[in-house]
Structure formats: C-alpha cells, structure tokens
Amino acid sequence: MTIVALPRVMSGASGRPLTLREHEVTFGIATLGAALAGELEASGLMGRGGAGFATSKKVDLLRHQRGHHKVVVVNAMEGEPVGHKDRTLLSSNPHLVLDGAQYAANLIGARRVEVCVSRKDSAIVNHVQRALHERERRGTGPEFILHTPPWRYVAGEESALVHWLNDNETMPQYRPQRPNVLHVGRSPALVVNAETCAHVGLINRFGALWFRELGTPSSPGSTLVSVTGAVHRPTVLEVALGTPLRSILRAAGADPEPLALLTGGYGGAWLSGEHLDAAYCNEALGPLGAGVGAGILVVVPKGACGLAETHRVVKWMANESSRQCGPCAFGLPALAEDLRTLLHDARDPHGVLVRLKERCAVIEGRGACRHPDGVVRLVESALRVFAGHIDEHVHGFPCAALTTTRRWVTVPALEHESDLVWE
C-alpha cells in the first residue's frame, strides 16, 4: 500500500495517537532493510529541525564511527514557542517517529534510542510513553528510553540536548569543528529531529522515488508547517516543499494580504508580504533572506508594527540565552535595548540605528551555538523588511500599532518582568 498524495507523515491523523496496530494498518510494514542507506541518499531528505542538513550525510558520518555502542537521539524538544509540528506529529503518529528512529538505529548500528520530549508537554510525554510500552510488549527493536528535559529555547540545540543526556544541563557546548560527532557517554550519537525520523520511516517503506514525487529537486518531499499569528486558528499543515506561500496561507485560513511573515522561527527572518508568490523552500526563500527553518510561519497583518513585534521576540530570546558566551549574554540584551529605544524614547534615533547595525555585525558568529546568530538574522531582516516603518519611528511619527494591545507573534510571558537579566 502506498500513500499517494498528502498527507504523508500525518496520514491517519484522527485527533488521538494511532496504536501500533492501527499504525501498521495505515503505513504497512517496512521492507527496505539494508538498502535504506542508498535510498536515504537518493531521497535527498534534509533535516527538518531548522538547520536543513542532509540526513544521509549525518547518518554516513555516524556509520563510519567505530564502536558498537552508538545511540540515536530523537529531538522532539520543539524549543520554538510558535512551533507545534513535532508535538502534533507525536500526538497523532508517534509510532512513525519511533519507526524512523529504529531504522536509523539499525542503519548506524545503534542499540539504544533516546527520545527527548520536553517535560512541559505532559500530554505528549504520555503519548510517547504509551507508544513505547506497546513496542516493549512486541519485544523487538532497539531499547527505547524516554527523557524529559526541561523546556527552554536552547535546550533543543543538539549539543545542549546531548549535554543534558550526559550531565543534566541544557547548555550548548563549544564545537569548533563542524560537522562533528557528539557523544552520549562514550557512545557516538546521531541526533535527529522527530519529523525527520517520520520521513525516514516513510522512505524505508516506499523508497526515494516515492519521496521525490513531491517537492522540488533540491528540497524534495513534504514538510510540516506551523502557521500562527493572523490566522483563523493556529494550525499545523503538511505541505509539499515548493508550494507557493500564498496557497499555504489560504489553506491555513490566514490573512491573505499580510504585512510580513516571520519564517523559520524566532531565530529565522522576516519576509515582506510582497513575496507571497515565492515557493516555500530554501532555494526560493534564501535569496529573499528568509528560510524554511523549523517549519514556522507567523502571519503579521497590515497595521501591525514590525519593530514592536521584533522587539518582543528579541527581548525574550535575550532572556533565553544560556549566558555562557559574552557576545550572546551581553549582546542580545543590548540589541533588545536598542530596539526598545527606537520604539519608545529615541533621543538620538539615527545614532541608535547605526549602533544597532554595528552591534549586529559584532555579535554574529561569536557564540558557541547559533543562538546569537539567529537573533542577529532576525534583527537584520527586520531592519531590511520594515525599513520604511522604522524610518517613520526614527523621524518621530506616531505609530498607531503602539496604542493597541493586539500583538501577533506569540511570545511566552517572562515569568517575572524583573527577572530580565540585564536590568
């Protein structure tokens, strides 16, 4: 049995997780086995966690590591507050994700799979736990272990996740050589995003040719997108990569003529509402300064203030820094402060704008992880996309959006406003 069109990874979604038996009825039983390595490479599957690194390369790197004690780490942390794709996937098709992890484990020769779900999502933890029990009763496959690290933005970064598995600390680690192999204990670890696992599960059943039926030649397949902001209701959609943004927005019931879209997540970039005809894939969005990232679209309607939205995101991101590296611990609060000054009480707005640009250039690339780079990308894209509106702020025109309390990008409340580290 083959799944012909969309949905693929979301097939059989019924509002509750599929049991193992239902899962096998929906997707069939895997057939490829050892041929999976070649098929993965032919499929051109890109990781869906945000970085978009080719999964086959990652797998090959691990296959050529020595040792019998390798592990697969399934990353379902979903650090992005506006992303819901991994949670949605695990609450409807948990076994597909676990299947993919199991195949990857067989491929690299791992005997253990560590599934990491944030402890904030207790419902998802329960779903995964139930699915793992079902598999345990079957008594086949590698050993699955469920981990529930605390939720924070950087905890989903792969080195931070491995750090948690080793030392119970959700802090990113410094890795000068990339790509490098992370280790859980002394075992080389393959860290894969949950959605990527689901795609691996499908490729193992239906093959690379089937996978490439959807999508574009350089970004094949389908992907999950979380659409929030000015939408009828926040949704997670499964779309083919390369779908025009306009039809994604229509399918999500979003504002058809928005001011801008936040693409990729909080460490992503703004995309002007003029570019709605662009295809949703990295090769089309890249030249526009945006990207698919972690599969996130936030729709910001006309009349909103892009600067205000950016400021709220940057302020939260600055507070989420793990404060290990100086440029991130001091630089991001400085960026947030500059944005606030531009918004509210600019004495010397031109000077602030120049300083903001300089600081962006100084901060980029100087952290141990990509957290500061993501924020810099967001700020720089805001300066580009909202240039006209920022000009109005600089010249002291009143901004109508500041008089309303309606905000579009969901930012989690800081627990205590006074907890802001730099104040």
Place this chain on the structure above:
Amino acid sequence: MNRKPDHFVLRVDPILCDGFGHCHELAPELVQVDEWGYPIIHEELTPTSEVALLKSARLAVRGCPRQALRIERTNGPA
C-alpha cells in the same frame, strides 16, 4: 601527502572566555575587544612565517587566565 602545517589560526572558546581582556593587551594585532570586553578574533589563516604574529599569539594563549585561547596549526589554503 601531508605537508607540515605552515599556517596557524588563533581561536577562542567563547564559553570559557570571561572577558578578562588580557589577550587584547598581549596581541592587539590579532585580537580586538568589543564594547563588553570580549575578544573579537578574525579567525583567518596566518602563515607561520610571520614570526612576530605567532609570537604574540603565543603570548596571548599563555596569558589567558581562563585558558580559553588556542593556536590551531593547519595547512594553508592551497
């Protein structure tokens, strides 16, 4: 065919670094500091034949109280 490494890069571990700023004082031609006192190092390959630069890089490495600096020796670009 392995050549002997004839270039070096000065690198900082940003997690270890606490912004003492000694490296900037010891090797100002290689290390600038930002407004918060953390080093900005342009990680570009420098030929080992530039003895003065290598010497000050060594000074910076030895002078770092957090031992966050390192000299990596690599082959040149071509």
